[in-house]
Amino acid sequence: MPSKLREEDKILGHYLVPKHRILSLEESVEVLKSLGIKPWQLPRISINDPVVKILGGKPGDIIEIERDSPTAGKYKAYRVVVSY
Amino acid sequence: MSYASAYKEVERYLIDKIHFSLLSPIEIRKMAKVTVVRPEIYEADGSPVSGGVRDPHFGAIEPGERCPVCGNTREDCPGHFGKIDLARPVLLPHLGDKINVILQSTCRNCGRILLPDEKISYYTNIYLKLKEKWPVLAETFADEVAKQSSSVSECPHCGYKQYKLKFIKPFTFYEVRPEGEIRLTPSEIRERLERVQDKDIIVLGVDPKAARPEWMVLTVLPVPPLSVRPSITMENGLRAEDDLTHALVEIVRQNERLKNFLSSNAPESMVEEAWQTLQNVIAAYIDNELPNIYQLSHRGRKQLKTIAQRLKGKEGRLRGNLNGKRVNFSARTVISPDPYISIDEVGVPEEIAKILTLPIVVTPYNIEEARKYVLNGPYNWPGAMFVYKSKQNMKIDLRYQRNYRQLAESLEIGDIVERHLINGDIVLFNRQPSLHRMSIMAHKVRVMPGRTFRLNLLDCAPYNADFDGDEMNLHVPRLEEARSEAEELMLVEKQILSPRYGGPIIGGRQDYISGSYLLTVKTTLLTKEEVSLLMAAANYKGKMPEPAIIKPQPLWTGKQLVSLFLPEGLNFEGRAKINAGELKCDNERCFFDSYDIISNGRLLMGVFDKNAIGAEQPENVLHYITLEYGSDKAREFLDNVFRMFIRMLEIKGFSISLREVEIPKEAKEKINIMVEQAKNEIQEYINDYKEGNLEVIPGRTAEESLELKIIQRLQKLRDDAGKLAISYMDPFNNAFIMARTGARGSDINITQMAAMLGQQTVRGKRISRGFRTRTLPQFKPGDLSPEARGFIISNFRSGLKPYEVFFHAAGGREGLVDTAVKTSQSGYMQRRLINALQDLYISYDGTVRDSVGDIIQFKYGEDGVDPMLTYHGKAVNIDRIIQKAKGE
Numbered sequence: 001m002p003s004k005l006r007e008e009d010k011i012l013g014h015y016l017v018p019k020h021r022i023l024s025l026e027e028s029v030e031v032l033k034s035l036g037i038k039p040w041q042l043p044r045i046s047i048n049d050p051v052v053k054i055l056g057g058k059p060g061d062i063i064e065i066e067r068d069s070p071t072a073g074k075y076k077a078y079r080v081v082v083s084y
Numbered sequence: 085m086s087y088a089s090a091y092k093e094v095e096r097y098l099i100d101k102i103h104f105s106l107l108s109p110i111e112i113r114k115m116a117k118v119t120v121v122r123p124e125i126y127e128a129d130g131s132p133v134s135g136g137v138r139d140p141h142f143g144a145i146e147p148g149e150r151c152p153v154c155g156n157t158r159e160d161c162p163g164h165f166g167k168i169d170l171a172r173p174v175l176l177p178h179l180g181d182k183i184n185v186i187l188q189s190t191c192r193n194c195g196r197i198l199l200p201d202e203k204i205s206y207y208t209n210i211y212l213k214l215k216e217k218w219p220v221l222a223e224t225f226a227d228e229v230a231k232q233s234s235s236v237s238e239c240p241h242c243g244y245k246q247y248k249l250k251f252i253k254p255f256t257f258y259e260v261r262p263e264g265e266i267r268l269t270p271s272e273i274r275e276r277l278e279r280v281q282d283k284d285i286i287v288l289g290v291d292p293k294a295a296r297p298e299w300m301v302l303t304v305l306p307v308p309p310l311s312v313r314p315s316i317t318m319e320n321g322l323r324a325e326d327d328l329t330h331a332l333v334e335i336v337r338q339n340e341r342l343k344n345f346l347s348s349n350a351p352e353s354m355v356e357e358a359w360q361t362l363q364n365v366i367a368a369y370i371d372n373e374l375p376n377i378y379q380l381s382h383r384g385r386k387q388l389k390t391i392a393q394r395l396k397g398k399e400g401r402l403r404g405n406l407n408g409k410r411v412n413f414s415a416r417t418v419i420s421p422d423p424y425i426s427i428d429e430v431g432v433p434e435e436i437a438k439i440l441t442l443p444i445v446v447t448p449y450n451i452e453e454a455r456k457y458v459l460n461g462p463y464n465w466p467g468a469m470f471v472y473k474s475k476q477n478m479k480i481d482l483r484y485q486r487n488y489r490q491l492a493e494s495l496e497i498g499d500i501v502e503r504h505l506i507n508g509d510i511v512l513f514n515r516q517p518s519l520h521r522m523s524i525m526a527h528k529v530r531v532m533p534g535r536t537f538r539l540n541l542l543d544c545a546p547y548n549a550d551f552d553g554d555e556m557n558l559h560v561p562r563l564e565e566a567r568s569e570a571e572e573l574m575l576v577e578k579q580i581l582s583p584r585y586g587g588p589i590i591g592g593r594q595d596y597i598s599g600s601y602l603l604t605v606k607t608t609l610l611t612k613e614e615v616s617l618l619m620a621a622a623n624y625k626g627k628m629p630e631p632a633i634i635k636p637q638p639l640w641t642g643k644q645l646v647s648l649f650l651p652e653g654l655n656f657e658g659r660a661k662i663n664a665g666e667l668k669c670d671n672e673r674c675f676f677d678s679y680d681i682i683s684n685g686r687l688l689m690g691v692f693d694k695n696a697i698g699a700e701q702p703e704n705v706l707h708y709i710t711l712e713y714g715s716d717k718a719r720e721f722l723d724n725v726f727r728m729f730i731r732m733l734e735i736k737g738f739s740i741s742l743r744e745v746e747i748p749k750e751a752k753e754k755i756n757i758m759v760e761q762a763k764n765e766i767q768e769y770i771n772d773y774k775e776g777n778l779e780v781i782p783g784r785t786a787e788e789s790l791e792l793k794i795i796q797r798l799q800k801l802r803d804d805a806g807k808l809a810i811s812y813m814d815p816f817n818n819a820f821i822m823a824r825t826g827a828r829g830s831d832i833n834i835t836q837m838a839a840m841l842g843q844q845t846v847r848g849k850r851i852s853r854g855f856r857t858r859t860l861p862q863f864k865p866g867d868l869s870p871e872a873r874g875f876i877i878s879n880f881r882s883g884l885k886p887y888e889v890f891f892h893a894a895g896g897r898e899g900l901v902d903t904a905v906k907t908s909q910s911g912y913m914q915r916r917l918i919n920a921l922q923d924l925y926i927s928y929d930g931t932v933r934d935s936v937g938d939i940i941q942f943k944y945g946e947d948g949v950d951p952m953l954t955y956h957g958k959a960v961n962i963d964r965i966i967q968k969a970k971g972e
Contacts, residue, residue: 036929040217041938071957072947084221 008054018067020051023078028062031078045079057081105294112306116167117141117153120307123337125325137332138325142166142310163309168335170303171342172359173270175255177367177374179300184251186288186297187276188234192259193244195279197287198236199229208287226289254374255363270363274301305366307332327388331369331380338362413440413560419515421551422538423730426723427590428576430513430527431538432505432558434465437531440560441469441502442509446495457503458482458492465531470502471495505529505560510571512559513537515547519914522546522582522589526574541596542722543576545699546589577719580710583952587702588710588718592694592726595738597827598818599729600692601662602736603642606677607816609633610640614735618645621731622724642732647686649725651713656682656705657967661694661826666811680705694826697726702956708964711953744819745837745881751812755805755839759877762801763870769793770868790868791850795843798875802842806835813838841876841884844895850874851891860887 011017023031032039045052045063057063061081069075118141124133132138143163144151151161175183190197197204207229214222237246250258250265257268277300282292290297313326342358344350368380371392380388387393395401415436422431432440446454460467462482471480471491475498485491495501505511509529518524525546532538537556544550561567572578582589592600602608603618610618615628622645629648631638663669663678672681672689680690682705690696696705710718772778773790781789810831813820819837822828836842844851851874857865863872871877874891878884884892923935930948932941945951947959955961 035931035939035942037937037939043939069946071945071949072943075943075946077942082218082221084224 011050011054017051018065020055021064021066022055022057023062023064027064031062031064035078039080042078042080044082047081047083052081059083103294105291106296106299107306108296108299109302109304112165112167112304115165116304116306117164118166118307120166120168120332120336121340123333123340125329125333126323137307137329137336138310138315139166142307145310145314163311165309166307168305168307168332168339170305170362171339171346172362173274173301173303174305174359174363174366175270175273176300176302177254177370177377180251180253180255182290183273183277183297183300184249184257185230185234186280186285186290187257187273188249189230189288190233190276190280190284191239191242191244192246192276194239194242195276195281195284196239196241197284198233198239198246200240204284204287208283211287211289223289226287229287230289254367254376269359270301274298274303277301302366305335328369328390330382331365331372331388331390334380335362335365335369338365411559413562415440415558416555418536419539419549419551419554419556420534420536421541423541423727425530425538425540426528427540427542427719428527429530429540430511430558431532431534431536432511432529433535433537434531434533435535436558437505437529438463438465438467440505440511440558442505442560443472443500443502443562446497446499446501448497451495451497454499454501454503455492455495457501458495459488461485461488466504466506468501468503472500472502474498474500505531507531510561510567510575512561512570512574513539513547514557514559515549515554516557517911519548520546520582520584522579524574525576525579526570527576542590542592542699542726545591545593546579546582577715580715580718580722581707581952582700583950585702586951586954586957587700588704588706589700590722591699591701591704591706592697592729593699594827595733596726596729597694597698597825598738598822599731599733600646600697601821601825601827602738603729603732604646604687604690604692605642606691608642610642610645612638612640615640615645617735618728618731622649622728624648624724643687645728646692646725649721649728650682650685650687650705651709651717651721652685654682654685654705654709654713655968655970656680656708657970658703659695660691661698662691662824663695664824667824691825693824697729698826703961703964707955711955738818740818740822742881744817745834745879747809747812747838751808754808758801758804758808759840762797766794766797766870769797794868794870794873795850798843798870802835802840805839806831809839810834837880840879841888841892843870844874844876844891846874846894846898851894853894860890862887 028039039060039062042062045057047053047057047059052063055063059081063079063081065077065079067075067077118135118139120135120137120139122133122136124136125138126136127133132140134140140149140152141164143153144156144158144161145163147158149158150156151158151164153164154161199207207225211222211225211229214225238244239246248260249268250260252258255270257273258265259268277296277298280297282296285292285297308328313328313332315326315329316324318324338358338361342355342362345355345358364377365380367374367377368388369390372379372388372390373393380390382388393400398404415432417433417436425431444450444454454468457466457468458471462469467482469482471482472478473480473494473496475496480491482488482491507528507530510526511529512524513527514524516523523546525543530538537558539547539549539556547556549556561570576590580588580590609632612631619628626648629640629644632641632644633639657672658680660678660680662676663674667676667678669676669679672679674689677689677691680692680696681688692705695701698704698706701707706718706721709721769778769790773786776786778786778790778793780786781792784792810820813834815821819829819834823830823834846853851859854860858867859872859874867873871887874895876884876888876891878888924932924940926944927933930943931939932944934940949959951957955964
């Protein structure tokens with residue numbers, strides 16, 4: 001039986017896909033400041049990444065990914081959207 | 085001015101970055117001191133041919149020779165380049181792809197990029213901006229632009245029609261015209277590249293300031309100086325030239341041949357042929373392993389090692405001479421065990437100690453000591469090898485010195501004495517493969533007679549060493565800074581805990597475990613003599629403890645003795661290794677003494693075995709001592725108490741014999757009955773299968789289901805037989821003790837010795853190889869019974885049947901092959917991993933970063949915890965806190 005879920009919900013609802021969130025400009029500045037880095041020093045995520053496509057991320061956006069971590073419980077990672 | 089003094093006066097800079105680009109023909113001509121035109125190397129009288137590849141203008145390399153270019157002798161002459169003027173231009177191999185891209189995306193007439201002007205300047209702008217921040221992206225962008233412009237069929241600037249190019253590696257270009265494919269000669273390619281303008285080329289990823297595209301086509305070839313390709317004079321006076329020289333001779337020969345053809349107006353086909361040969365030879369000179377070229381070789385078919393071959397691979401310049409170098413102040417020899425030295429010592433043979441030296445600066449405090457060393461000379465330990473007189477700026481080699489006394493008296497403050505290694509010096513000790521940081525540790529020297537390095541047995545675990553002929557390396561750090569750094573960071577005692585899994589990696593193995601078990605087991609009661617022996621082994625200086633039993637004679641328990649050495653206040657609770665099977669119990673109400681309780685530094689209950697003192701066993705007694713009382717205390721414990729454990733074995737005597745694995749007749753009969761029963765059941769499965777009545781496992785074929793069922797049943801048979809055999813064993817059976825305490829072997833090994841070997845497998849399946857439908861000739865074709873497919877009912881004690889030996893050999897061979905393959909594969913995996921991770925670091929803000937400061941992980945390990953300081957990876961261990969509180 002084909003699934004009735006939309007592609008979007010399939011991806012976001014998958015148990016291996018962690019929570020993604022696009023940070024607002026203020027939040028982005030806050031994060032960069034707390035890490036003491038420039039945006040290009042962040043790990044990158046492609047604009048063609050399925051989740052980024054769904055969230056509508058644009059190059060330069062910073063995405064917060066909240067993952068389950070075996071050592072720390074919850075772990076927040078940040079990635080900057082790039083166009084390649 | 086000599087080279088050394090010139091070096092001092094030269095202004096020195098730190099290298100910030102290295103920029104690679106192409107050499108321009110003008111530069112090549114400028115730096116060339118000689119033009120090579122003759123393929124001969126030597127004249128008939130043995131002197132080098134002028135204008136040949138050994139022309140003296142390439143620089144002085146013979147002793148006493150003066151360089152005709154710079155006037156220096158061979159010590160000071162840096163060597164000079166020459167050149168070969170090529171009769172016709174030739175492509176540089178390796179750059180074919182770049183040439184292809186530029187030719188495709190530029191006009192074949194006017195050399196402009198095949199895009200309108202505004203687009204070119206727009207893209208150039210984007211490219212330059214990208215290059216600053218996202219260099220990787222800039223390259224991708226340039227590729228994209230090239231793709232776009234190469235698909236244009238008419239030049240927007242001059243309106244010329246464009247053709248597709250066909251590029252056949254390594255250096256053949258065809259233009260696909262309507263009338264057919266025309267080969268482009270290097271001359272034509274060069275002309276086209278010349279027409280490309282500087283302002284255009286940027287957008288294709290070429291920096292015109294660094295290199296013009298036409299430089300990718302050689303018109304003049306630089307010839308390296310002689311010092312790059314020295315010849316070797318053999319004993320019989322014959323000269324052997326370097327491979328590069330041979331390759332150059334070949335280039336000159338082909339070049340001259342082409343020149344002749346050109347000047348004699350030879351037919352076009354011959355010129356063409358000579359030109360392509362020259363192209364090929366030059367490509368081989370640069371890289372003799374390019375695909376689709378004729379490789380240059382010696383007469384004896386051996387390939388020439390040309391430029392690329394010098395640099396490439398494990399023995400190449402980069403991996404063999406720059407990343408890895410041979411070092412001085414090091415030694416290597418066989419290792420042998422010595423339980424009587426400390427774990428942070430290493431026994432160094434006197435012969436080696438007399439060669440390895442350490443510089444000590446003479447001060448008012450050590451001048452007498454320094455004099456003693458000098459007085460002893462270079463051949464008596466502890467002596468000295470060299471003396472540097474600082475005032476006279478002189479180095480004196482004691483080997484060529486007669487009067488040691490005079491020299492010793494002339495020592496002044498500030499002189500430097502290179503003395504022999506002495507006890508207590510810090511050295512680095514290493515065993516390959518160096519897979520983790522514990523593979524190189526700092527030890528303190530202990531000079532000994534003999535010719536082997538001596539190593540405490542407890543250090544075997546981190547080095548993964550044994551004494552079946554293993555060799556190890558020793559290095560002497562010479563500067564004060566290096567020595568103290570090694571002592572503070574790399575000393576063995578600082579490496580007891582492994583950062584790999586947060587537990588001790590140094591600890592007891594084998595006899596240490598058997599010994600500690602025998603010492604601490606309930607039944608052990610020791611007489612005064614025995615206690616004295618044990619205490620002496622452990623270097624105990626305190627008072628004799630109160631005996632546990634007074635009448636009829638004073639007797640001590642092993643637990644009492646161990647308790648003497650446990651740090652005060654230590655509390656511990658946990659299961660011993662023997663706490664399994666029939667000796668299982670879950671709390672302190674343990675009848676079998678298999679639950680360890682230490683309260684305030686006293687072993688109240690339980691035995692010490694692998695779970696208490698074993699190596700690579702996290703959360704054991706040793707771990708807690710190291711973590712909570714410091715590595716110094718742990719080292720003391722390891723040095724003293726562990727010596728007591730082996731002394732215990734020496735007192736008791738410990739060995740195994742055939743009797744150890746013999747089981748009574750009754751047990752044998754029971755096993756035979758079990759075997760019969762299993763065979764019958766399996767025969768039933770086979771019958772079912774043949775009739776088609778076998779229950780098939782979903783997703784498997786009938787054959788697979790049958791195999792699975794049989795294997796399962798046979799596994800159960802062996803387990804049952806093993807259990808039965810072990811149940812008949814005396815608890816003080818030495819083989820049994822070793823298996824249960826974790827000292828050596830396991831229940832399976834005992835089963836195989838006493839009961840049955842069990843199923844032999846090849847590739848995870850029952851053995852089915854050999855003849856077409858049977859494994860060995862004595863079986864009927866298609867026999868699926870256990871014996872015919874490699875199940876061994878015999879045991880090692882009674883011996884194997886002849887056909888069983890074959891099956892056992894087949895299984896054993898697979899094991900050997902597996903280990904050989906596994907080590908090479910995991911070795912390569914390790915190399916790749918290390919290369920990828922080597923320059924990551926944990927910065928002071930807790931993030932993991934790479935060499936340019938980009939973030940890899942926002943917090944090390946996602947929780948920022950150093951596993952070395954944890955309880956088996958957990959930063960906080962609640963159980964341990966409760967244990968501690970309970971013990972108080």
